[in-house]
Amino acid sequence: MGAYIIRRLIQSALLIFVIASLVSIFIQLLPGDPAYIILGETNATPERVAAVRRELGLDRPLLVQYADWLSGVVRGDLGQSLTSKRPIGPDLAKRLPRTFELIVASMTLAVLLGIPAGILAAKYRNRAPDVLVSLFSVIWISTPVFVSGTLLLLVFGVKLRLLPATGYVSFIDDPIEHLKRLVLPATSLALLDMAVILRMTRSSLLEVLGEDYVRTARAKGLAESSVLFRHALRNALIPVVTIVGLQAGTLLGGTVLIEFIFNWPGVSSYLISAINQRDYPVVQAVVLVIATIFVLLNLITDLIYAVIDPRIKYA
Amino acid sequence: MTEQAPAWARLLDLSSRSLNRRTVVRLGAGAVGSLAAGALLAACGGEQETQRESAPTATSVPGTQVSPTADMATTPATSPSAGEPVRGGELIYALSSDPPNLDPHISTGTAARCVKLQLYNGLLRYNDEGELLPDLAAEWEISDDGLQYTFILREGVTFHDDTPLTAEDVKVSIERIQDEATGATRKVEMSGISEITVEDEQTIILKLEQPHAALLEYFAQPETAILSKKFLESGGDPNTTSVGTGPFKLLSREPGVRIEVERNQQYHHEGRPHLDKIIFIPYQDENTRVSAVRGGDAHMADYVPWKDMQSIENDPNLRLETGQNSAFMCIQYNVRVKPFDDPKVRVALSYAYDRKAIIDAAFFGRAIEITGGVIPPQSWAYNEELEGTYTYDPEKAKQLLAEAGYANGFSVTLMSTSQYGMHQSTAQVVQNNLQAIGIDCKLELYDWQTVVQKHTKGEYQFRIHGLAPEILDPDFLTNFFASGSPHSKSTGFSDQEIDRLLQEGRAAQNQEQRKQIYKRLEQRILELAPWTFLVYRQDGEALRREVQGYKHLPGALGFFSGIMLQETWLQK
Numbered sequence: 001m002g003a004y005i006i007r008r009l010i011q012s013a014l015l016i017f018v019i020a021s022l023v024s025i026f027i028q029l030l031p032g033d034p035a036y037i038i039l040g041e042t043n044a045t046p047e048r049v050a051a052v053r054r055e056l057g058l059d060r061p062l063l064v065q066y067a068d069w070l071s072g073v074v075r076g077d078l079g080q081s082l083t084s085k086r087p088i089g090p091d092l093a094k095r096l097p098r099t100f101e102l103i104v105a106s107m108t109l110a111v112l113l114g115i116p117a118g119i120l121a122a123k124y125r126n127r128a129p130d131v132l133v134s135l136f137s138v139i140w141i142s143t144p145v146f147v148s149g150t151l152l153l154l155v156f157g158v159k160l161r162l163l164p165a166t167g168y169v170s171f172i173d174d175p176i177e178h179l180k181r182l183v184l185p186a187t188s189l190a191l192l193d194m195a196v197i198l199r200m201t202r203s204s205l206l207e208v209l210g211e212d213y214v215r216t217a218r219a220k221g222l223a224e225s226s227v228l229f230r231h232a233l234r235n236a237l238i239p240v241v242t243i244v245g246l247q248a249g250t251l252l253g254g255t256v257l258i259e260f261i262f263n264w265p266g267v268s269s270y271l272i273s274a275i276n277q278r279d280y281p282v283v284q285a286v287v288l289v290i291a292t293i294f295v296l297l298n299l300i301t302d303l304i305y306a307v308i309d310p311r312i313k314y315a
Numbered sequence: 316m317t318e319q320a321p322a323w324a325r326l327l328d329l330s331s332r333s334l335n336r337r338t339v340v341r342l343g344a345g346a347v348g349s350l351a352a353g354a355l356l357a358a359c360g361g362e363q364e365t366q367r368e369s370a371p372t373a374t375s376v377p378g379t380q381v382s383p384t385a386d387m388a389t390t391p392a393t394s395p396s397a398g399e400p401v402r403g404g405e406l407i408y409a410l411s412s413d414p415p416n417l418d419p420h421i422s423t424g425t426a427a428r429c430v431k432l433q434l435y436n437g438l439l440r441y442n443d444e445g446e447l448l449p450d451l452a453a454e455w456e457i458s459d460d461g462l463q464y465t466f467i468l469r470e471g472v473t474f475h476d477d478t479p480l481t482a483e484d485v486k487v488s489i490e491r492i493q494d495e496a497t498g499a500t501r502k503v504e505m506s507g508i509s510e511i512t513v514e515d516e517q518t519i520i521l522k523l524e525q526p527h528a529a530l531l532e533y534f535a536q537p538e539t540a541i542l543s544k545k546f547l548e549s550g551g552d553p554n555t556t557s558v559g560t561g562p563f564k565l566l567s568r569e570p571g572v573r574i575e576v577e578r579n580q581q582y583h584h585e586g587r588p589h590l591d592k593i594i595f596i597p598y599q600d601e602n603t604r605v606s607a608v609r610g611g612d613a614h615m616a617d618y619v620p621w622k623d624m625q626s627i628e629n630d631p632n633l634r635l636e637t638g639q640n641s642a643f644m645c646i647q648y649n650v651r652v653k654p655f656d657d658p659k660v661r662v663a664l665s666y667a668y669d670r671k672a673i674i675d676a677a678f679f680g681r682a683i684e685i686t687g688g689v690i691p692p693q694s695w696a697y698n699e700e701l702e703g704t705y706t707y708d709p710e711k712a713k714q715l716l717a718e719a720g721y722a723n724g725f726s727v728t729l730m731s732t733s734q735y736g737m738h739q740s741t742a743q744v745v746q747n748n749l750q751a752i753g754i755d756c757k758l759e760l761y762d763w764q765t766v767v768q769k770h771t772k773g774e775y776q777f778r779i780h781g782l783a784p785e786i787l788d789p790d791f792l793t794n795f796f797a798s799g800s801p802h803s804k805s806t807g808f809s810d811q812e813i814d815r816l817l818q819e820g821r822a823a824q825n826q827e828q829r830k831q832i833y834k835r836l837e838q839r840i841l842e843l844a845p846w847t848f849l850v851y852r853q854d855g856e857a858l859r860r861e862v863q864g865y866k867h868l869p870g871a872l873g874f875f876s877g878i879m880l881q882e883t884w885l886q887k
Contacts, residue, residue, distance in 0.1 A: 031764070031765040031768055032764030032765050032767070036768055037415065038421075039498060044767070044771050045804070048498065051495075081570075085552075085555065086570060091569075153606055154606070165606050165609070165610030166598070166603055166607045166612045167607065167612045168572070261603055262603070263598050263599070263600070263607070265569075265572040269571065270571060277764075278764055
């Protein structure tokens with residue numbers, strides 16, 4: 001197990017390195033130039049653009065810039081924003097927990113609603129609860145987050161005024177307001193995952209319920225709840241855990257849209273504005289961090305299998 | 316933020332009226348459209364198209380001494396408001412883009428300027444009719460030859476750090492703008508000042524090499540704001556922190572999240588500002604920005620999308636502050652490429668565009684046609700006789716095209732951006748219009764940053780642009796049409812006659828004389844048609860009902876409406 005973890009860690013580090021390198025090189029191949037943003041269109045004479053590029057170090061060969069950036073990253077320095085001139089590390093550190101909070105809240109919501117609903121659907125297969133639950137899951141699976149997000153915002157935020165529509169209040173300033181503003185973005189983000197988890201739980205549980213050992217358990221007279229929860233569910237949850245792990249990555253992608261729609265100041269909105277302004281170091285830093293999180297999530301998912309399913313052994 | 320109808324009624328209302336399928340699809344498409352662009356690493360920053368100002372009655376009258384009797388605080392007209400202003404309260408302003416920096420000398424668009432107007436003052440300021448009034452300068456005098464400007468500073472003004480304002484601060488600020496290393500927006504204009512002399516604590520004299528009829532106006536813009544010498548010399552960076560003289564002080568800033576400013580207790584206009592605090596929150600998505608005001612998360616929002624203006628006017632809780640702007644949409648031709656090197660072709664095409672269709676498609680009716688020159692109707696230099704020079708007349712366009720030797724049309728590519736709806740819609744109408752007269756027109760839609768870069772490098776055939784005069788004085792035409800101006804560098808256009816008239820207009824001292832010069836100038840521009848002017852658009856801010864005293868300033872002053880925030884108050 002130890003050797004496996006080390007091997008996976010090395011693989012992960014390599015993967016992150018490759019992603020970071022590709023992004024660093026390709027972002028600069030895009031048309032558009034931060035010097036124009038800094039100067040503004042009417043001021044952007046070729047001489048001034050050249051001067052600003054020199055000042056920002058953008059006139060150096062790409063590989064030199066890349067090496068410079070990499071050596072900074074290794075020393076824990078993510079560089080500074082080209083437009084705001086502020087160091088990126090602290091800004092990113094402020095925003096990262098907000099995105100995490102969004103993901104954790106959505107994940108929790110998705111699991112807490114998805115698994116029980118899946119169990120319900122499996123238990124009452126092809127009967128009313130199953131049909132109802134499945135119907136909802138199909139709807140949510142086929143609804144993109146920007147649609148559900150916009151709908152929730154319009155209905156609960158703008159029309160009914162039950163919850164604040166947009167914005168962010170820090171937890172320290174006002175915990176209640178903070179949580180109120182978390183509800184809509186987290187719910188929009190959770191819906192798709194909830195539906196996926198629900199369907200996975202249902203089909204996996206149905207499969208397990210048909211296994212011989214379940215019949216044996218029933219035959220020896222165990223209570224139905226004991227059969228369902230102690231024997232069947234535990235095995236049925238393995239694929240569900242995989243899905244939850246993989247979905248965590250998708251959620252990270254979903255935050256790009258949700259943070260935009262709800263003006264949630266996390267890393268994803270930081271990334272979008274950086275791309276819009278061609279703020280290369282910020283894009284590089286955020287992608288590096290997101291890639292790292294994604295890769296680590298996958299690693300953790302793999303390791304959790306081993307805990308749940310004793311048959312899985314790693315050499 | 317009160318809403319009387321019960322929840323269920325509002326929901327019914329929602330399902331029956333506003334939430335039809337199209338609304339949802341459009342909202343969704345809008346969100347994913349902008350985001351897809353971002354995700355493909357192909358989007359762009361804020362509303363940074365060069366949006367500045369132009370319009371009426373401002374010209375420097377040499378030899379006149381202005382000693383104000385009325386203080387600024389009394390001048391701006393109060394907007395449709397109920398009762399007396401209430402002191403106190405926090406206003407939340409949903410801004411269309413996050414100010415990339417706070418340095419007042421470097422302009423990065425109207426949203427950023429709105430914040431800077433709270434923190435800083437210039438020597439002068441505009442009132443809501445475009446007249447120049449004293450601000451940090453209590454009075455000023457211009458010598459008869461127009462070469463010497465004397466400013467006497469207002470007494471008792473202090474910076475936010477309690478240091479008193481002196482002539483030295485003015486000197487340091489102008490020198491900072493002149494310094495190439497600053498990258499200041501008004502470097503060219505301020506470089507015309509060859510000598511700065513501090514007479515005494517309160518008096519400063521500026522000497523020019525050549526008269527510049529519009530120079531005074533630049534002192535009313537935040538891009539020439541007065542910074543503190545002490546602050547600058549102690550290594551302060553105005554990009555990240557702020558020590559100004561403005562109605563509000565910078566309290567905190569987290570880029571992309573919020574900027575908070577609080578009342579300056581020592582503000583030199585008595586009784587202003589009314590508000591205790593303003594919180595600026597950038598909203599990148601225009602739909603979210605509008606939702607924030609609708610839902611009560613913000614008191615007001617700038618740059619209301621044209622599609623939403625009607626519904627905001629219909630909402631009993633909201634108010635739309637709008638006015639005819641002098642910002643305009645136009646077509647710029649790259650005169651280096653065929654067939655646009657031929658003025659006859661440019662003139663012919665100027666008859667081909669259906670400006671009414673553009674007004675409907677891009678601005679939902681909230682724009683007016685430009686059929687003559689581009690000096691706006693609010694200006695003293697406006698040329699009414701030129702109205703109707705270019706109307707929509709496809710037959711005439713075809714005929715003129717044939718006379719120019721292009722009876723069978725030609726193939727061209729039009730550059731525009733998909734990032735701003737009004738640019739894209741305008742381009743689509745233009746494309747249709749040209750196809751209708753037998754021209755094969757392809758459309759290239761890029762993200763804004765790419766357009767800016769291609770524009771600067773001259774890598775396009777013709778393009779849609781949204782611009783605004785930078786000052787009220789007709790001298791704004793210099794930045795657009797003089798040889799060597801950034802726009803001329805981009806389009807490759809230059810004309811000696813135009814250059815000469817621009818020079819004359821700037822040097823002439825008499826307004827009537829100048830009016831004649833600008834008339835000839837505009838005629839010449841229309842004859843050569845290096846650009847085709849299309850429409851003036853209307854911009855607007857959305858306000859919740861309780862916001863009082865704010866007003867969208869008319870004409871070119873629209874981009875200075877942020878100045879009204881010191882007059883703004885919240886009804887309890």
